[in-house]
Each structure stands twice: as structure tokens, then as C-alpha cells.
Amino acid sequence: MNFDLTEDRQMLQDSLRRYLGDKYPVEHRNKVAYAEPFHDPSKWDELVELGALYALAGEDAGGMGGTGFDISVVFEELGRTLCPEPVLGALMASRILSAAGADQEALLSGATKYAVGLGELDAPYDLSQMTTEAKGGKLSGRKSIVYGGQAADGFLIAAKDGGSVSVYSVKAEDASVTGYGMMDGGGAAEVVLEDAPAELVLKDADAAIQDAINAGIVALCSEAVGAMEVLHKMTVEYLGQRKQFGRPIGTFQVLQHRAVDMLTEIVQARSIVIKAASELGGADASRYCSMAKNLIGRAGRQVAEEAIQMHGGIAMTWEYPGSHYAKRIIMIDAQLGDTDYHLMQVAAA
Amino acid sequence: MDLTFTPEEEAFRQEVRDFFKENLPDDIRDAVKNGGELTKSIMERYHAILNKKGWLAVTWPEEYGGPGWGPVERHIFDEESCRAYAPRIVPFGLSMLGPVLQKFGTKEQKDYYLPRILNGDDWWCQGYSEPGAGSDLASLKTRAVKDGDEWVINGQKTWTTLGQHADWIFCLVRTDPDVKQQEGISFILVDMKTPGVEVRPIKLIEGGHEVNEVFFTDVRVPLKNLVGEENKGWTIAKYLLTHERTGIAGVGFSMLELEEVKELAKKVMRNGKPLAEDPLFAARVAQAEIDLEAMKITNLRMLFTAQKQGAPGPETSILKIKGTVINQELKDLKRRALGPNAAPFPGSLKGSNLDVAPAGHANDAARYFNNRKTSIFGGSNEIQRNILTKTMLGL
Ligand SMILES: Cc1cc2nc3c(=O)[nH]c(=O)nc-3n(C[C@H](O)[C@H](O)[C@H](O)COP(=O)(O)OP(=O)(O)OC[C@H]3O[C@@H](n4cnc5c(N)ncnc54)[C@H](O)[C@@H]3O)c2cc1C
Numbered sequence: 023m024n025f026d027l028t029e030d031r032q033m034l035q036d037s038l039r040r041y042l043g044d045k046y047p048v049e050h051r052n053k054v055a056y057a058e059p060f061h062d063p064s065k066w067d068e069l070v071e072l073g074a075l076y077a078l079a080g081e082d083a084g085g086m087g088g089t090g091f092d093i094s095v096v097f098e099e100l101g102r103t104l105c106p107e108p109v110l111g112a113l114m115a116s117r118i119l120s121a122a123g124a125d126q127e128a129l130l131s132g133a134t135k136y137a138v139g140l141g142e143l144d145a146p147y148d149l150s151q152m153t154t155e156a157k158g159g160k161l162s163g164r165k166s167i168v169y170g171g172q173a174a175d176g177f178l179i180a181a182k183d184g185g186s187v188s189v190y191s192v193k194a195e196d197a198s199v200t201g202y203g204m205m206d207g208g209g210a211a212e213v214v215l216e217d218a219p220a221e222l223v224l225k226d227a228d229a230a231i232q233d234a235i236n237a238g239i240v241a242l243c244s245e246a247v248g249a250m251e252v253l254h255k256m257t258v259e260y261l262g263q264r265k266q267f268g269r270p271i272g273t274f275q276v277l278q279h280r281a282v283d284m285l286t287e288i289v290q291a292r293s294i295v296i297k298a299a300s301e302l303g304g305a306d307a308s309r310y311c312s313m314a315k316n317l318i319g320r321a322g323r324q325v326a327e328e329a330i331q332m333h334g335g336i337a338m339t340w341e342y343p344g345s346h347y348a349k350r351i352i353m354i355d356a357q358l359g360d361t362d363y364h365l366m367q368v369a370a371a
Numbered sequence: 372m373d374l375t376f377t378p379e380e381e382a383f384r385q386e387v388r389d390f391f392k393e394n395l396p397d398d399i400r401d402a403v404k405n406g407g408e409l410t411k412s413i414m415e416r417y418h419a420i421l422n423k424k425g426w427l428a429v430t431w432p433e434e435y436g437g438p439g440w441g442p443v444e445r446h447i448f449d450e451e452s453c454r455a456y457a458p459r460i461v462p463f464g465l466s467m468l469g470p471v472l473q474k475f476g477t478k479e480q481k482d483y484y485l486p487r488i489l490n491g492d493d494w495w496c497q498g499y500s501e502p503g504a505g506s507d508l509a510s511l512k513t514r515a516v517k518d519g520d521e522w523v524i525n526g527q528k529t530w531t532t533l534g535q536h537a538d539w540i541f542c543l544v545r546t547d548p549d550v551k552q553q554e555g556i557s558f559i560l561v562d563m564k565t566p567g568v569e570v571r572p573i574k575l576i577e578g579g580h581e582v583n584e585v586f587f588t589d590v591r592v593p594l595k596n597l598v599g600e601e602n603k604g605w606t607i608a609k610y611l612l613t614h615e616r617t618g619i620a621g622v623g624f625s626m627l628e629l630e631e632v633k634e635l636a637k638k639v640m641r642n643g644k645p646l647a648e649d650p651l652f653a654a655r656v657a658q659a660e661i662d663l664e665a666m667k668i669t670n671l672r673m674l675f676t677a678q679k680q681g682a683p684g685p686e687t688s689i690l691k692i693k694g695t696v697i698n699q700e701l702k703d704l705k706r707r708a709l710g711p712n713a714a715p716f717p718g719s720l721k722g723s724n725l726d727v728a729p730a731g732h733a734n735d736a737a738r739y740f741n742n743r744k745t746s747i748f749g750g751s752n753e754i755q756r757n758i759l760t761k762t763m764l765g766l
Contacts, residue, residue: 202716212725212727330743334505345576356706356709356713362651363641
């Protein structure tokens with residue numbers, strides 16, 4: 023048993039933390055995360071140089087990582103600085119391309135930004151209900167809230183294809199892409215396909231899609247843990263500094279205990295994410311990823327809401343970084359299945 | 372024990388309902404429904420509509436131009452106005468300063484300010500909080516010093532809601548720094564156009580502009596702008612805080628919100644079925660409905676006591692705590708119901724024909740975040756618990 027990071031992963035964590043801490047301070051983050059193109063292209067290139075994308079894929083796919091723990095290290099750091107770069111799309115696309123045995127040098131080198139279109143307007147989480155269809159190598163349908171879609175060069179799109187589900191590759195210029203910004207920063211797109219030219223990537227893709235979702239869940243949960251830890255630290259520091267009634271508000275026991283409850287949830291959150299990361303790629307991955315996403319949803323709501331409440335008015339402002347952490351933590355719940363959706367997945371399994 | 376309203380009260384409810392049906396303009400109702408910004412001009416028009424009917428100053432007695440309602444009528448009016456998607460009346464002049472002037476103001480102050488509030492000539496904002504004085508309001512530092520026939524004010528207020536639209540601000544200021552905190556505070560009225568008053572916007576978590584910082588640099592106002600006695604401002608502040616607060620539980624808004632959650636759950640799909648048929652989500656809605664049903668009665672019980680005793684008791688803090696928590700839960704349910712479709716920044720899909728949220732719901736996530744304020748302001752829910760600990764538990 024060993025819960026320490028390997029030397030390589032520790033190095034990756036250190037370099038990402040240093041880079042993001044220096045180059046992605048929250049003022050810069052807020053400037054780029056809420057204005058087109060809802061990320062910073064020059065920082066994307068630098069992140070790639072640091073190995074953030076190569077860490078997401080296994081060696082046989084041309085990468086240098088690809089396990090749940092590698093993914094977790096990268097996304098926890100992104101979460102700590104609320105980095106809006108579209109790395110999630112790259113990760114999920116890489117999983118699918120790996121399953122297809124397709125070349126992914128363009129993806130891993132950052133040259134082609136991918137976004138993955140799974141969810142639809144009436145089927146945000148459950149893909150069995152999707153209606154996008156492939157006919158004669160062309161796609162029709164609409165993919166909704168495609169994260170990173172506003173900045174993508176190419177899309178991997180899940181579509182019904184005869185009796186099964188396939189993944190197709192669609193160039194951005196062959197689809198009608200409407201990008202927009204998000205409540206919590208970063209961007210997404212509505213991707214409307216009308217007989218759009220598409221290239222088959224993988225037939226009978228259910229398992230590969232599920233694996234991409236699982237990897238995405240490990241990523242999002244790690245991002246949430248990173249963000250929650252920072253927000254919790256901010257809250258505790260504020261409790262120590264802010265004085266009312268002639269003393270730091272952190273001396274009020276009711277606030278102390280609630281800050282401890284937040285800590286307890288975050289410790290639990292990290293544990294379940296470690297478990298999910300360790301199972302990624304295995305037979306029980308979906309079950310543990312659902313557990314992680316459920317727990318993160320519950321912990322996230324508590325941590326975000328309590329952080330705002332215990333700060334008082336200051337955390338209601340745009341200027342205070344904590345408000346942006348709270349928004350991101352809450353909105354993560356709505357990506358790749360929410361608290362309730364995953365609770366039912368665990369209950370049914 | 373009898374939970375029915377009297378026939379007179381029921382008739383009054385019908386009258387209010389009909390009034391809103393006939394007089395509330397569609398564009399105002401839609402603005403409320405969609406959760407967009409309620410502009411100054413919308414609020415002015417709405418106030419004018421109520422004023423024409425004599426229903427604007429709901430807490431005022433008839434002698435000052437109010438309808439002279441008791442708590443039950445006010446409650447019915449609140450419920451019906453929510454039901455009609457009418458805006459919330461801007462409280463600063465009407466339900467804060469008005470009652471203060473009626474109780475503590477000179478005849479001259481009453482004669483001058485009260486009609487102007489009713490007519491919408493003056494917009495008021497509330498200058499209580501300061502950067503260093505939030506929950507601990509009595510520690511406020513903004514200083515007013517007498518100089519000839521004027522007060523000279525220096526300092527800063529913050530969180531001033533709708534200060535950007537206001538003509539006047541009523542302030543708590545320190546007039547004696549050498550006595551116990553509560554005994555050196557006065558209540559002063561300041562014309563926002565006075566030289567030395569500067570308003571700076573504060574952007575809120577969801578991106579909206581409803582609060583401001585207000586800076587005072589050598590601001591000179593006439594001595595007669597003092598309300599009540601010098602150094603007795605804390606009594607006024609407490610009067611305002613404990614002044615009858617129908618609607619503090621927000622029951623009307625929560626009832627509406629519950630209906631909206633249910634409607635939304637019928638439109639939103641999960642697993643090939645409307646979300647309303649999802650047992651887990653349905654259970655969450657039912658849970659909120661149970662709490663709200665109890666809150667309706669709790670609210671009425673406290674109204675009833677207030678009517679009998681002539682003033683609400685400290686137990687109204689329970690209304691504030693539970694009322695805000697229920698409303699926040701309902702806003703959370705809406706956000707969850709929408710799932711990822713709640714995530715686009717408000718307005719970002721406008722005009723694209725690609726709306727992802729059903730009509731009227733594009734701002735639901737923004738509203739969820741904005742609404743976190745309700746457990747912080749007006750005496751935070753922690754401060755309300757402190758009050759209850761002292762008054763109800765005697766600890
Ligand atoms: C959107 C918004 C609009 C507002 N509008 C106005 C306005 O128009 N005019 C105006 O004057 N003010 C306004 N306010 C200010 C509001 O009244 C204050 O935010 C509130 O009093 C809390 O003060 P604070 O924000 O400084 O938090 P703090 O007082 O610093 O409190 C921080 C945290 O500590 C807790 N705490 C403090 N003391 C204790 C204690 N003794 N025991 C336990 N816990 C404690 C609080 O509950 C809170 O959780 C507004 C605030 C907001 C957010």
C-alpha cells in the first residue's frame with residue numbers, strides 16, 4: 023500500500039502547479055474564461071509543452087501516461103487554478119482514439135483541439151436516448167453543451183449507426199458550431215449537423231464511449247477536489263482574518279465546526295476519486311466512477327455553499343476569487359451525469 | 372383552531388387577483404418570469420400602477436396614504452402579487468424609510484418625504500453596512516461631525532443595493548466616537564447629488580450589477596436631515612429590523628417557485644421520460660413541498676400572533692432562516708432539473724434559436740447563485756440563530 027505519487031507524477035504535478043500558479047493567476051483566468059474564445063490559446067500551447075496532454079494517453083498511443091492517476095494529477099492542478107483550457111475534450115477524444123487504434127499525434131501535440139459530442143438537449147446524461155444519426159457516412163442531429171466546442175478544430179461525435187452506436191470525426195467547418203461562454207467560465211458549443219461529412223472512427227463504440235466518460239469523470243472529480251481544497255483554504259484564511267464583534271469570525275465555534283465538516287467532505291472526496299482513478303479501464307470502472315461523481319456532487323454543493331455563506335457578502339462578488347471557485351464546483355455536477363443520475367447508476371448496478 | 376380565511380379575506384384575495392390580471396403589463400410580468408434585470412423604468416412603472424390604486428405603501432397606515440392593511444391582508448397581497456409574477460416592491464423607501472419617518476420623523480420630514488416616496492419622486496437606498504461593519508453593524512465608522520448648520524460626513528458604505536439608481540440614501544453614521552458603540556450612532560438622510568458622494572458598482576457572482584460602494588468625502592448635509600434624536604440612531608435601526616416584516620419568509624415566492632419546478636420537470640427529459648417521472652427527483656420536489664407547506668402555516672401562525680400582540684416576536688427569525696433555506700433549495704432544484712442546460716452564461720444564446728433551456732429558464736443557474744445572498748443579508752442566518760439562542764432559549 024502506498025498513497026504517494028510516483029516520482030514522475032510528482033514532477034508533473036510540481037511543474038503544472040508552478041506554471042499555472044505563475045501564468046494563470048485568477049485575474050488572468052477571469053479575463054480569458056469569460057470572453058471569446060473562453061480560453062487562452064497561447065497558454066494552451068504552453069500547457070502542451072509541459073506535457074499536460076501527453077500525460078493523458080498511454081505509451082502505445084504515443085503518450086506518457088494514460089492511467090487514472092495520471093489524469094487525476096493533471097486535472098487536480100487545472101482545478102486549483104480554475105484553468106479553462108479545453109483539456110477535457112482532449113482527454114475524452116484520446117480515450118476514443120486509443121480504443122480505435124487511431125493515430126493521435128495531432129491531438130497530443132495540441133495542434134488539433136478536439137471536443138467530444140455525446141449529450142443532447144433531451145438526453146444530457148443518458149446516451150441511450152440520443153437521436154443523432156449516421157447515414158451513408160453523413161451525420162444529422164444536434165449535440166448540446168459540447169464542452170470546449172467553441173474552440174475545437176474537430177469533433178468526435180457519437181451517433182446511431184444502423185443497430186449500434188459509432189463515433190465519427192467531424193471537422194469544425196463541416197458542422198454548424200455556435201460557441202458561447204459558461205456560467206462558471208470556459209466555453210461550450212451547440213453543434214448542429216445537417217448531413218455533415220464525417221469520417222468513421224469506431225464502430226460498436228459503446229464500450230469506448232463509456233471508457234471516455236469514465237475518464238472524463240475521473241478528470242472532473244479531480245478538478246473538483248483541487249478547486250474544493252483551494253476554496254476551503256481560502257475560507258479558513260478568511261475566517262482567521264475577518265473580524266466582527268472585535269474578534270476573528272473564526273473564533274465562533276459554529277463556523278469552526280462547519281469548516282471542519284467541509285474538510286471531512288473533501289477528505290472523503292479525495293478518497294473516492296483515488297478509488298475511481300485506480301479502477302479506470304477495469305471491469306468495475308463505471309461503478310466506481312459513478313460513486314465518485316455522486317460523492318463529489320454532494321460534497322461540492324456543501325463546500326461551495328458553505329464557503330459563500332461563511333465568507334458573507336464578499337464571496338457574493340465577482341471580484342473575490344472564491345465566488346468563481348464556488349461556481350465551477352457547483353457546475354461540475356452537471357457534466358457527465360449529476361449526483362442523482364450517478365446515485366441511481368450505483369443503486370441499479 | 373380554524374385555518375380558513377374569512378369571507379371578507381377571500382373577497383379581498385379575489386380583488387387583488389383581479390387587479391393584477393387587469394393591470395399588470397405583460398412586459399413586466401415577462402421580465403419577472405424570465406429572471407432578467409428589473410430596470411429602474413420597469414420598477415417605476417410598476418410602483419406607479421400600485422400607487423394609483425393606493426396599494427403601493429403596503430405597510431403604511433391610511434393617514435400617510437397607505438391602504439391601512441393588517442398582516443393578513445398584506446400576506447394575501449404578497450401571495451397574489453407573487454402568483455401574478457409581479458415584481459417585489461423596492462423596499463428602501465416604502466417599507467424601510469417610510470415607517471421610520473412615520474415613527475421618528477418631524478412633521479416637516481413626513482410632509483416632505485412621504486408623498487415623494489409614494490409618487491416615485493425619490494428613490495432611496497440603504498446605507499447601513501460598511502466594509503468593516505457587516506454582522507457587527509454597531510461597529511460602523513462613517514463619521515458625521517456638526518459644523519455650523521450642517522453635518523459633514525466622511526466614510527464609506529458598501530453593499531448598497533440599487534444605489535446606482537437612488538436619489539437619496541439613509542445612513543447610519545457615527546456622531547459620538549467616545550461612548551458605547553450603540554450610543555453614538557445617528558440616522559441621517561443624504562441627497563446622493565451632494566458633492567463628495569461617489570457611487571462605484573460591485574459586480575456580483577453571477578455577473579449582475581445590483582449593489583454598490585458609496586464613498587463620502589466631506590459631504591455636507593443640513594442639520595435638519597437628522598431623523599430622530601442625535602445619537603439615538605441605533606434605536607431606529609433596531610426598530611427597522613424588528614419592524615413588522617410580513618413576507619420575510621418569502622412564502623409567496625417559494626410557492627411560485629415550487630410550481631415552476633414542477634412545470635419544468637414535465638418539460639425536461641431524463642432517461643427517455645419527463646424528469647417529473649423520475650422517482651428520485653420527484654421525491655426531492657416532494658420534500659421541498661412538505662417543508663413549504665409547513666412554512667405556510669408557520670408564517671400564518673406568526674402573522675396571527677403579530678396581529679394579536681400588535682408586534683411580531685423574536686420567533687420571526689425562524690421565518691428568515693427556514694424561508695430562505697426553502698427558497699434556496701427550490702432554486703437548486705431548478706438548476707439540477709436543467710442539468711448542463713443550465714450552464715451557458717445568461718444571455719449567451721440569445722437570438723441564436725438554439726436555446727437549451729425551456730422558455731423563462733435561461734437564467735436559472737444565475738438566479739441560484741444570486742440567491743445565496745438571502746441567507747447572508749438582512750441579518751445572516753447565523754446571526755438569526757444567535758438572536759433565537761438569546762430570546763427563545765434564554766442561553
Ligand atoms: C447582495 C447583497 C445586498 C445587500 N444590500 C444591502 C443594502 O442595500 N444595504 C446595506 O446596508 N447592506 C446590504 N447588504 C449587506 C448585508 O447586510 C451584509 O452582507 C450582512 O450584514 C453580513 O455582513 P458581511 O457580509 O460583512 O459578513 P460578516 O459579518 O463578515 O460575516 C461573515 C460570516 O460570519 C458569520 N458571523 C458573523 N458574526 C457571527 C457570530 N457572532 N456568530 C456566528 N457567525 C457569525 C456570518 O453569519 C457570515 O457567515 C447586502 C449584502 C448582499 C450580499
